[in-house]
Amino acid sequence: MSQVIIDETETSEPPQTTHGADPKGRAITRTLVVVGFALIAALFFLLIFSAPAEDPARIALGPVSLNTFFMWLGDLHPLIQIPIILIAFGAVVAAILVLIEYAPRPGRGYFILRLVACLAVPVLAFMMLRPYSNAVLYVVGIALLSGALLFFADYRSRQGAGYLFQLILFLAPAAIMLLIGLIYPAIATFFKSFFDKTGTDFVGLENYIWVFTNPVGTWSVINTLIWALVAPTLSVAFGLAYAVFIDRARGEKVLKVLVFMPVAISFVGAGIIWKFMYDYRQGEQLGLLNAIVTLFGGDPVSWLAVKPLVNTVMLLIVFIWTQTGFAMVILSASIKAVPVEQMEAAELDGTNAWQRFWNVTVPGIRSSLIVVLTTIAIMSLKVYDIVAVMTGGRDDTTVLGFEMVNQQQRFQSYGHSSALAVVLFLFVLPLIIYNARSLSKQREIR
């Protein structure tokens, strides 16, 4: 650990109590925190088992709520909305920073400020969401309890009052967003995959059976596997070859930009660009590919409709075209980091260019290669846009990432959609584990 950790208690503050240090005080703190959590959980269960009201009213703090704010924004011109939302959001961040700065200071006034902030912030946040009248008591109760619990735990924390308060304020905004937008939905999707179309009846593994037996489902699985295997390897192979070719060549910058440019082009744009390349019609060909085919006396081919696999390969070409530049830029930078002395030494030993590449360059950039491979593999597993724009999943070109959106939008079939999503998640899982493990290792070293 080369890091300096800054969390010592304020030296100016005389320790008010010894609860931070002595074991008995810590035991009391721990007990009370556990009791607090139990109370929150109890309130939560009371809420679940309370009788649902028919068409409950909504309680809000006067006319102010997130909903009314967004509705008011929605009526304005888009360009006027930009500064307004930025200012409003900036004000929230500024308020958080002011609290972080002032609340932890020692002294009576700051003590009260902390207390008020702990109790008021959660209550305000919940009220901005306009809770229903039947739930409002529970909601406010839970908000007040969690605020009080935070305040207490913070006051008795070993690092001095205010430490925990700051930490929570720094992390809470991002944590809440992730909880609402990624963690909860992922769990909900997992459960939904065992229910039928509408999400009411439990059907066990039926949706998964559908994925692996229905032609649409099986094609999406097969194609996704093809994408995940072919796209990263070819993109990285081309990117690496190109990076080696242009290394120290004349006009390196221009050559780099030309291949890197597709990275900035949207998949929608890339899809149209390539649809034009593949264009097929009777008579004079407009698509370059068919023009070349007919030039050599062949018959024009409707590339995106040729089953099986030819059309998938055509889509893969588009993806590889966009990703090669990305691989090339990163690999090019790491090739430059390989010491020139090693190359020259290898050359003096009488090796040829090919041997130098395999025995000096590749081992030198191994870690970058792995990073690029996994990044592109994850992207190709999640691919949606290219399939949506170019074929709409027709003619057996569908992939998991596209098919699940398709099932949900066109057929309102939430069960199938969720099962496809879970299968996709399982494909990504090994990559997650690999990445997370190497990251943990890195952090242990630091």
Next chain:
Amino acid sequence: MTTTEAVVRDTRTKRQVARDTRRTEAIAHKKLTSKGATIAAVIIAFFWTIPTFGLFVTSFRPGADTQSTGWWTVFVDPKFTLDNYFEALTAGGTSTTLSVAFVNSLAITIPATFLPIALASLAAYAFAWIDFKGRNLLFVFVFALQIVPLQMSLVPLLSLFSNGLTIGDVPVFPGFTLGDMEYSFARVWIAHAIFALPLATFMLHNFIAEIPGDVIEAARVDGAGHGQVFFRIILPLAMPAIASFGIFQFLWVWNDLLVATIFASPGALPITQALNSLSGTWGNRWFLQSAGTFISIIVPLIVFFALQRFFVRGLLAGATKG
């Protein structure tokens, strides 16, 4: 080498030394690059540019010509016009024309770039400079979240936005009633911000953790709290990282189709979505397709060419170690 030689060598001027180094470098350079490699690179670059170039040429050709002859015929029969662009901007096969969608894209992209960066930099600071139990574990967990496929969270998040939260049978919070709004971007902003958070936190943390500890310690000794340290020291120092991730996120949001498909209300479609639906109605009229496509990729291309250096730096953050 004898001592006299060394003395002689030391009397060379700086310029001479520089020239000699350049010369030896040039020799080494020549030895290590082959003509064949450069030629191969030029060929690859040529193939990589052809598709874009073909559509680009088509977008300036008169409509009738594009329907009958291939774009490569411009070299023998050059005719150019700007009409395709005017037509593409105003053609409304869907509820929104491309020009409206272009403005929508701006209104979506700018806040959706700003929001996650602000939240992620707060979180990244805490992960880097506040020590707490389980810090490493939590950080790895946040990093791992970036690989939860986006598609997995779309449906539940959408129902959360529109139907609110119901626990058991008890309705707790209602959703947002934004369906009938003219230009409501709130759902798209929130969704983009959420999906960007794991990667943003990871990248910004890598940079913020590298800032020397004594700078922060000095400020703490002078009585600055975490709030001031973050705002006055960390943010200015982390600006390069923030800028490069910002460009990254800007391009990403501008080019996104999936999130917009699910969350954007009909009046608030971004340009990718509008282009995709128009593309269907335009069918084989390539003069419109091409103009529309170039209208949609003009902003990313400008950003790319103007800020390329930062963009690459962002790509390389934490990627090239060893």
